[in-house]
Amino acid sequence: MKIIINYLKPHFNRMIVGFVIKFGGTLMDLLLPWILAYIIDEVVPQNNINKVLLWGVAMFFCALFAVLGNIIANRMAAGVAKDATRVLRNDLFEKITSLSFNQMDSFTEASLISRMTSDTYNIHNVIGRMQRLGVRAPILLIGGIALTMTLDPILSLILVASLPLLGVVVFFVSKKGIPLYIEQQSMADLLVRKVRESITGIRVIKALSKTNYEEKQFEKINANVVSKEKKAAIVMAITNPVMNFLLNMGWVLIIIVGASRVNVGLTKPGTIIAFLTYFTIILNAMLSITNLFVLFSKATASANRIEQVLNTCEDLKQVTNVYVDSDTGSYKDSDANRNEYADANSYKDSQVPYRIEFDHVSFSYNKNYYSIEDVSFTLKKGQTLGIIGATGSGKTTIINLLMRFYDVDSGVIKIDGKDIRKYSHDEFYQKFGAVFQNDTLFEDTIYENINLGRELSDKQVEKAAEYAQILDHIKLMKNGFGADVSIKGANLSGGQKQRILIARALAKSPQILILDDSSSALDYKTDATLRNDIKKNFVDTTTIIVAQRVSSVMNSDIIIVVDEGKLVGKGTHEELLLTCQEYREISNLQLGK
Structure with a gap:
């Protein structure tokens, strides 16, 4: 106690x-x-x-x-x-x-x-x-x-x-x-998880007529909770x-x-x-x-x-000395037996060759098999990278590692020539604007969902909405930017939600923009206009687009094709059509060529 x-x-x-x-x-x-x-x-x-x-x-x-x-x-x-x-x-x-x-x-x-x-x-x-x-x-x-x-x-x-x-x-x-x-509290955790899953997936449950099945699953967990409570109460x-x-x-x-x-x-x-x-x-x-x-x-x-x-120790600490272990390929945070520094402190901004660099990066969630393995690519300031591949191929994992939601098992990730582990958290995340898969809108106004407590000006919020192709829709709504958004944006269409999320990511003119499957609910015309506006108005922003559609990435400066955690292709759209069979098959299937 x-x-x-x-x-x-x-x-x-x-x-x-x-x-x-x-x-x-x-x-x-x-x-x-x-x-x-x-x-x-x-x-x-x-x-x-x-x-x-x-x-x-x-x-x-x-x-x-x-x-x-x-x-x-x-x-x-x-x-x-x-x-x-x-x-x-x-x-x-x-x-x-x-x-x-x-x-x-x-x-x-x-x-x-x-x-x-x-x-x-x-x-x-x-x-x-x-x-x-x-x-x-x-x-x-x-x-x-x-x-x-x-x-x-x-x-x-x-x-x-x-x-x-x-x-x-x-x-x-x-x-x-x-x-x-x-034990009782542990069972209560399972009950909470089941309730959250059922409420979140209520549309799927109703659409597939699985209400009775979910009720039986809930009753099973509920009975276990009651059993544990009863046992504790009896004692x-x-x-x-x-x-x-x-x-x-x-x-x-x-x-x-x-x-x-x-x-x-x-x-x-x-x-x-x-x-x-x-x-x-x-x-x-x-x-x-x-x-x-x-x-x-x-x-x-x-x-x-x-x-x-x-009492859980901080997992992703800022480290001062980082070096690559020549035997394992992993990077360490001690001076002992240092063989090679993993960052270049002597770089000035004008001398940094790449905005983003992945150097032989491998990572596993469960430490049994790699989710991505030996991934390497570089991206210069202002360039656009497209990442495409099958579901579960490792696309989102690359984003998770770039934003340091997890630390790599081996290899190095650098931003502006500096190992990402050497940035303070505040400095590091100020560089990003991101829209993730299944991203969240909060129960607040449209304005606050874009601003998100960052004290942005009204002009910044409005411009971001314009670039995200949602400004005209907002102006037609009652109360405009002051219109209320329900929990998880339940009162908005899928396309409206995605564009508000994109406006949030653009609002502070990030150095690096992450769009992880963020245009799946947009029509092709809106998607193309959105990408053109980003390229035109954010020339210094390095953009990474993760998508299932070839049309969303085909105009990128560099496209990487991911399959089962490995890079099987890298180049422009035209180059990949000639050199990468997987990309060619996806392109022919989607574009009918």
Whole structure:
């Protein structure tokens, strides 16, 4: 639970004040039975009504102070829980957004969503309850035992004898419960993933009449979640009946022993009444502590899952010394045994020969087989590269490596003569404008979807929309650039979504423009006009177009053909028609030549 303590440190002063108020209010609760016993045993026999009323007023003010103190302390506890969890969520979100694609794949999106929601809720819950019941219950327990010792030490021994048994029950049940809650949260991750997949693919599910199939799949996962929850709940539920049994057995013994002691004159009736009241207080305190252990078990499991994310080391660090290992071909970030530097720091901008350079690059997602292997090409400033190939051939992988979403297994990628690992993240990503496959539009206005918090001017946003061939459509919409966009652009056509995404990529005049299958929903005329406008108005921008259509890449300065992760062709459209059979087949099939 170290993570919870770290986030509570800034609130320790507030917590201490709350603890003091809670402590005072709880002491007032403990005084009430003692005063009652004193009234019955000492004041009532004196037949003095004024003293009875006086002590009654004292009981009233104790009760009032207890109520007000608990209300104030509980509100302060809720405030601490809210503020600490808010900071935790912010830090967790920030960490998630900094994870590399490889780390995201490892955690899975569903698991990260679950950690952001249900796990942080469990921690919020335990922080609030710990400050309320975690202070009150131990004081009631210890204070109640202490006061019963002053009333009748013999009866108190019966109570004290049951406490070790209760402690053993709580310890072993909690030890068993924490792993079960971890399993439960893992199953909840699967449930979240299934819900996300089903909602995202709802059109396909309905179109193929697979609703019943998806319902059965969901029911299977849901049943597993319920099974894990039930198992954890059954184990943790053992504590309440066992503790009730032990404490109630103690209560029976106290009544039997107490009655016999009253009968022989060793104890007074008021003392027995107070003792039974304290026993009830102690019973409730023990049950509260038991519930806290259940919450603590859940929160511990959740804290461990959150800590896994927060303690994840940065995967794609900026490195200062990079060299190529002559034996493996991979590049390292240490000076030890350096054979060859992988970048040229002495280059000035005017001397850099290439804007982009892939030098014998290989990469594998699963480290079993290469997704791309020994890929090499160069691209000068202002040139356009077209990448074409079959689905799954490695086209998008090349883009992922160029934008350093993953690090290569071997080889080197340079931008402006400098190894991409030597750029700071901010400097590096300022160079790019990109439109990816299945890219995202956010629930906001068209303007903000293009601007995306980059503080662009209205002119920049409008010009970008014009170049993306969407400006006229936006002007026809109600509210223009202020028109609302639904989640994932559900209220827009496929072509409108793609052109808004392209406008977003163009808006800041990037040095490198990535268009990954970004014109699949555009007609040929709009696609051709778009490419001509980009070539005309972004002459210094190096453009990479990933496409399935030959018409989208045929006018590129360089075209590379990718097949099963390898470059099988490189050149212009005319050169590839003569030298690359795969390209020629694609071209003949699409263009009918």
